[in-house]
Amino acid sequence: MKDGPDIARIAALIGDPARANMLGALMTGKALTATELAHEAGITPQTASSHLRKLLEGGLVRLRGQGRHRYYALSGADVAATLESLMGLAAGRGHLRTRTGPRDAALRKARVCYNHLAGERGVMLYRSMITKKLLIETDDDVGLTPMGERFADAFGIDLAALRAKRAPLCRPCLDWSAREHHLAGSLGRAMLSRMESLGWLDRQPESRVIRFTAKGEAAFDARFSA
Amino acid sequence: MKDGPDIARIAALIGDPARANMLGALMTGKALTATELAHEAGITPQTASSHLRKLLEGGLVRLRGQGRHRYYALSGADVAATLESLMGLAAGRGHLRTRTGPRDAALRKARVCYNHLAGERGVMLYRSMITKKLLIETDDDVGLTPMGERFADAFGIDLAALRAKRAPLCRPCLDWSAREHHLAGSLGRAMLSRMESLGWLDRQPESRVIRFTAKGEAAFDARFSA
DNA sequence: TCCATGTTTCGACTATTGTCGAAGTATGAA
DNA sequence: TTCATACTTCGACAATAGTCGAAACATGGA
Numbered sequence: 001m002k003d004g005p006d007i008a009r010i011a012a013l014i015g016d017p018a019r020a021n022m023l024g025a026l027m028t029g030k031a032l033t034a035t036e037l038a039h040e041a042g043i044t045p046q047t048a049s050s051h052l053r054k055l056l057e058g059g060l061v062r063l064r065g066q067g068r069h070r071y072y073a074l075s076g077a078d079v080a081a082t083l084e085s086l087m088g089l090a091a092g093r094g095h096l097r098t099r100t101g102p103r104d105a106a107l108r109k110a111r112v113c114y115n116h117l118a119g120e121r122g123v124m125l126y127r128s129m130i131t132k133k134l135l136i137e138t139d140d141d142v143g144l145t146p147m148g149e150r151f152a153d154a155f156g157i158d159l160a161a162l163r164a165k166r167a168p169l170c171r172p173c174l175d176w177s178a179r180e181h182h183l184a185g186s187l188g189r190a191m192l193s194r195m196e197s198l199g200w201l202d203r204q205p206e207s208r209v210i211r212f213t214a215k216g217e218a219a220f221d222a223r224f225s226a
Numbered sequence: 227m228k229d230g231p232d233i234a235r236i237a238a239l240i241g242d243p244a245r246a247n248m249l250g251a252l253m254t255g256k257a258l259t260a261t262e263l264a265h266e267a268g269i270t271p272q273t274a275s276s277h278l279r280k281l282l283e284g285g286l287v288r289l290r291g292q293g294r295h296r297y298y299a300l301s302g303a304d305v306a307a308t309l310e311s312l313m314g315l316a317a318g319r320g321h322l323r324t325r326t327g328p329r330d331a332a333l334r335k336a337r338v339c340y341n342h343l344a345g346e347r348g349v350m351l352y353r354s355m356i357t358k359k360l361l362i363e364t365d366d367d368v369g370l371t372p373m374g375e376r377f378a379d380a381f382g383i384d385l386a387a388l389r390a391k392r393a394p395l396c397r398p399c400l401d402w403s404a405r406e407h408h409l410a411g412s413l414g415r416a417m418l419s420r421m422e423s424l425g426w427l428d429r430q431p432e433s434r435v436i437r438f439t440a441k442g443e444a445a446f447d448a449r450f451s452a
Numbered sequence: 453t454c455c456a457t458g459t460t461t462c463g464a465c466t467a468t469t470g471t472c473g474a475a476g477t478a479t480g481a482a
Numbered sequence: 483t484t485c486a487t488a489c490t491t492c493g494a495c496a497a498t499a500g501t502c503g504a505a506a507c508a509t510g511g512a
Binding site for chain 1: 457459461
Binding site for chain 1: 232234235236237238239241243246284285286304307308309311314317
């Protein structure tokens with residue numbers, strides 16, 4: 001069986017605990033420096049440097065040098081999707097962390113997935129926008145309906161600016177905890193950022209956990225509960 | 227970053243070349259014996275036994291003992307989906323096999339993906355069934371329309387028997403080479419098997435490659451080219 | 453210029469683990 | 483029972499690769 005792409009190479013790349021932790025930290029979508037990633041993984045900067053070079057050569061991360069800092073980020077949404085897929089397998093097989101702390105429950109509720117909202121609330125948002133015909137699923141993709149465009153505008157999102165970028169506006173992204181889709185793409189990112197500036201939620205530093213404020217929870221439910 | 231499921235564990239499991247080859251061989255959906263898998267991976271039976279135990283403990287494969295043979299198979303469609311996702315990453319990053327033989331082109335054209343048709347022809351089939359309104363995509367899933375039921379019946383597929391099983395009838399499955407969906411689920415399996423018994427195609431032993439016969443190619447194009 | 457900080461390279465150590473030979477267990481057939 | 487086949491366990495070897503200390507390199511600020 002020497003057919004197809006070399007799957008073992010990238011799987012081995014993800015398979016080291018230190019590198020997996022780094023990739024997990026990058027799932028927030030933010031770019032992090034080498035030392036920050038070393039701290040996240042619990043290793044020294046030298047070791048982290050070696051790992052990051054391998055991830056870079058493997059094409060899993062992208063590098064943006066800025067002065068004496070070197071910012072690493074996931075190289076694309078497809079990497080994030082594959083990582084989520086692996087998390088789904090691990091979770092489904094009962095291979096959770098040795099210690100499942102209180103953060104685990106918080107993660108299932110709401111978390112950042114490559115800069116957009118994931119977890120129960122992310123799925124809730126997606127489902128609500130589908131049933132309200134703000135989003136429509138076509139073939140493999142999702143798209144904004146005319147009604148959805150008006151909604152986004154009223155929600156305070158500059159669609160024209162988003163469309164100017166190359167990145168796709170809407171993307172479905174599979175959720176490892178809920179096993180349903182949530183909204184990714186530049187619109188997904190913009191909506192999370194908008195909710196943050198509205199004071200609906202707090203993003204915990206150095207973690208994927210998202211905590212909704214009381215006000216935010218009420219406002220979210222009012223709009224997206226059905 | 228100690229959040230979420232333990233992704234490194236399963237990634238490391240897939241990350242060994244011998245195990246990756248075994249999993250690749252199991253992507254046909256057929257159950258294989260330990261020695262067959264050893265041969266596929268190019269290792270001795272002793273080594274294969276050790277690997278298979280790890281895959282079993284990791285929950286990636288399922289074991290069905292039968293006499294003195296032990297048949298291994300992928301534990302579920304989610305494993306196959308994750309493997310395809312990894313193949314997509316590897317292919318997209320240019321990390322193909324060192325030697326891309328002629329089988330690679332054949333794989334892109336038509337192959338078995340966990341017992342259903344994948345590759346260009348698989349995507350073709352899926353797209354055709356969508357545009358002809360035989361299938362309809364709803365939310366995350368796909369379903370058969372009334373017109374689709376009549377079509378399946380005329381094609382010689384026993385829908386009632388398929389529905390009696392627990393497995394979902396239709397499932398979209400992302401294709402690593404075409405980056406589009408093709409049809410999985412028990413209907414996908416049944417259609418591939420029906421095409422085989424119609425003499426449209428030959429499944430090569432011990433490989434994922436599917437070769438269409440001249441007659442089968444013509445018949446397939448006549449029905450699913452648009 | 454000098455110093456502090458972020459990052460990488462080098463070298464050596466260690467642990468892990470994939471590998472196979474040899475022997476042992478289990479199943480089925482004669 | 484005896485033999486053959488399928489598979490596993492055990493033990494030992496070797497190679498890979500993750501780890502860190504020490505030192506070098508690069509950048510920015512004073």
